[in-house]
Every structure is written in C-alpha cells, then in structure tokens.
Amino acid sequence: MKRILLVIGGGIAAYKTLELIRRLGERGYTTRAILTRAGAEFVTPLSVSALSGEKTFQELFDLTDEAQMGHIRLSREADLVVVAPATADLMGKLAGGLANDLASTALLATDKPILMAPAMNVRMWQSPSVRRNADILARDGVKFVGPNGGDMACGEYGPGRMAEPMEIIAAIENALAANKGALHGLTALVTAGPTQEALDPVRFIANRSSGRQGYAVAEALARHGAETLLVSGPVEIAPPQGVKLVKVTSAREMLAATEAGLPRDIAVLTAAVADWRPDVAANAKIKKSDQPENQNGARSISLVENPDILATLANHKHRPRLLVGFAAETDDVLAHAVAKRARKQCDWIVANDVSTDANGNSVMGGTRNRVHLISDAGQEDWPEMSKADVAQRLALKIAEQFA
Numbered sequence: 001m002k003r004i005l006l007v008i009g010g011g012i013a014a015y016k017t018l019e020l021i022r023r024l025g026e027r028g029y030t031t032r033a034i035l036t037r038a039g040a041e042f043v044t045p046l047s048v049s050a051l052s053g054e055k056t057f058q059e060l061f062d063l064t065d066e067a068q069m070g071h072i073r074l075s076r077e078a079d080l081v082v083v084a085p086a087t088a089d090l091m092g093k094l095a096g097g098l099a100n101d102l103a104s105t106a107l108l109a110t111d112k113p114i115l116m117a118p119a120m121n122v123r124m125w126q127s128p129s130v131r132r133n134a135d136i137l138a139r140d141g142v143k144f145v146g147p148n149g150g151d152m153a154c155g156e157y158g159p160g161r162m163a164e165p166m167e168i169i170a171a172i173e174n175a176l177a178a179n180k181g182a183l184h185g186l187t188a189l190v191t192a193g194p195t196q197e198a199l200d201p202v203r204f205i206a207n208r209s210s211g212r213q214g215y216a217v218a219e220a221l222a223r224h225g226a227e228t229l230l231v232s233g234p235v236e237i238a239p240p241q242g243v244k245l246v247k248v249t250s251a252r253e254m255l256a257a258t259e260a261g262l263p264r265d266i267a268v269l270t271a272a273v274a275d276w277r278p279d280v281a282a283n284a285k286i287k288k289s290d291q292p293e294n295q296n297g298a299r300s301i302s303l304v305e306n307p308d309i310l311a312t313l314a315n316h317k318h319r320p321r322l323l324v325g326f327a328a329e330t331d332d333v334l335a336h337a338v339a340k341r342a343r344k345q346c347d348w349i350v351a352n353d354v355s356t357d358a359n360g361n362s363v364m365g366g367t368r369n370r371v372h373l374i375s376d377a378g379q380e381d382w383p384e385m386s387k388a389d390v391a392q393r394l395a396l397k398i399a400e401q402f403a
C-alpha cells in the first residue's frame, strides 16, 4: 500500500483536494494530510479527516501531536509528499529553505520525493519571483503537475488553475514509478542479531550482537526497492520500515526461517549465529546440585556444532545470486575474513573488528562500525562510520552489482 503525505495550502483549489483524497482512497492509497492555517480557511480538518480516515495535522507546536508523531517522522512515513494546492507561499518557502509552520517544516525535513500541484492567480504564477522559485524547486528535484490554463476563480484567464484530481493521480503514479529504487524487482534476505542456545528453560548461551547492523542493512535494501525479508534473533530494536520480519531464537530456527525464505536474489547474513549449542537442553531448570564436578571442581557443558547458515546457503539449490557474509573478528581480521570467504564459498565478506576499545570493552553491539569489503575485485577498507551508513554504502554496492 502506498502512503501519501498531502500538504494542503491556502487556495480556493483546496476544495478539489478533497476529491483527490477520495480518489486516492479508491485506489488503495493511504493519505495523511497536513492542512496549513490558510488551507483551513478553505476546507475544514473535519472534511479532510473524514475523507482520508486519518488524523489531519495542523500545528508545528502541538505538543500532543509532537509526542505521538514528531514532525520529522510525519514527513518520512510516506512514499511521496504531494502539495496541492501548492501556493506561491509554500513554493517560496521551500525554495528559500524556510520552515515556520508544520507544512514548510515537513517539506524541508522529508527524505521523500515531492510533487507540487501549483494553483494561483495567473499574474502570481507569472511573476518573476514565482518563476524563479519554480525553477529552483525543479532543479532541486521537485516534480510538478500543472498548473493548467483556463478560467480562474478570480475571473482572470491563463495558467494558474490547479491540475484536476485525476491528473494529479497520474503524476503521483509516475513519481512513484520513477522512485522505485535501484533494487526494485529484486528480493533480499538479511539475518541479524545473536542466536540463543538453550541450556534449560531459563538459561542460554548467546553473544553480544545487537542486531543493529543487520536491521540497518535490511532497511537500506528495502529503501532501494528490494522486497526484503529479515530473519532476526532476539534483539530489542523496532522493526525496520518496509521489511518483512521473522523472529527466531536459536541457530536451527534461524536456518529454517532462512531456507523457508528462499529463493532470494540477495542474501546478507549479518547474524552472529552461535557456532555451538548445548548438547542437551534440559526440560527443567538445572539445579546447582545436578551436575557432577570433576576433580578440579569445574563443571562442564557438552556442546555440539550448530548448522552453518552461510555455508548451507552457498551450496543450496536456491543459492542467492549474491551471497554476502559478515565476519566479526577480534584478531587478524582480514586474514580470517579472506579465509572465511574461501571456506564458505560466499561472494562477499564484510569483515569488522570487534576487539576491545581503548577502555577494554567489547565494541560488538555498538552503533558504529569499521569494515572491510572483500570480494573477487579485492579488498575495500571503509572508514569508521555509523552502522546506518555502512548499510547504505553496502546497499549501493549491491545495486551496482545488479545494475
């Protein structure tokens, strides 16, 4: 389902925007609207909400709204931002980088494409300043639909009438099609987080993986248009947008969910899968007195090897066209990573150093990463950056590979 953030400016054509909302709803779009103060002189928030089925947002400094849905989030939780009618004022504010109300702030803050349907008196539309602003916005990548020529509400004649709702819908569909992303049409699978290997109902063996890197990779792949499945071990991170999430606990469950997700064009395995699991997971809590001690007073846990998900996928009948493994190492990072790539027969290895920081604390589970990408083409050393930036760069590399 496609989500539109609709900014309704203060012009007479706002009445046509009500029809636009209705038509979008019929086509399965969800529309969330921001109504400017001037816009509310022409159509009521009640009409807008009744047609959109969503709350209509009006004020930047509305503490209740801001607590529930910050203006930044509002500006991003959409596939496209549509401004209809786009007043001379809203165009000027965006062209000039001004943000003094909710509509203009959301327009500046959004990371989504913007489509404007200008509507204004013909002299306003032809004024040098509006021409200039329209040029600036077009150069900045803003798309336009209309205005059309004809009789205007003000009694004059010429270009300035807002495009009709169905024309705006055609422009919305074009804008969304152009924005499908470099990985559109491809399917991806990402694993993330640690696995937990049960000793008994209350204890497990796990590791420090936070899942952040994998969640960021899944989000980046989805943002670039790949239909993305994320198989995640137990982590405390909000599900990424636009990604199908399957949660698992153990390595064996992760393997099963991963294989069930095949075939996929791309697989990026970032999960820190436990290599070993306790031989037996006790049905009841193991008691302090349960296990015999050896002569040294030590107790032991007998471990068996877990399935190797990366190697399994490399030899799978549905082997992904691009198989990327992550290697977290504490020593000889590159040598281990190169060996891992050869041993597991994956296409790329992203190696990261998870040894201790200056204070002796493990850096695994942090928010930043310094990685090396190892492929047939050789080795790339990326500078330290946030995990989101590593994910974005990796997604771009993957897009290049499939270009």
Ligand SMILES: Cc1cc2nc3c(=O)[nH]c(=O)nc-3n(C[C@H](O)[C@H](O)[C@H](O)COP(=O)(O)O)c2cc1C
Binding pocket: 008, 009, 010, 011, 012, 013, 036, 037, 038, 039, 085, 086, 087, 088, 089, 090, 103, 119, 120, 121, 124
């Ligand atoms: C009756 C009336 C009609 C208006 N129609 C338009 C219009 O079609 N286009 C426009 O750019 N401004 C129009 N304006 C002026 C805008 O409402 C005004 O510039 C306002 O500040 C725009 O605020 P906004 O951009 O935040 O919606 C009109 C004003 C009035 C009083």
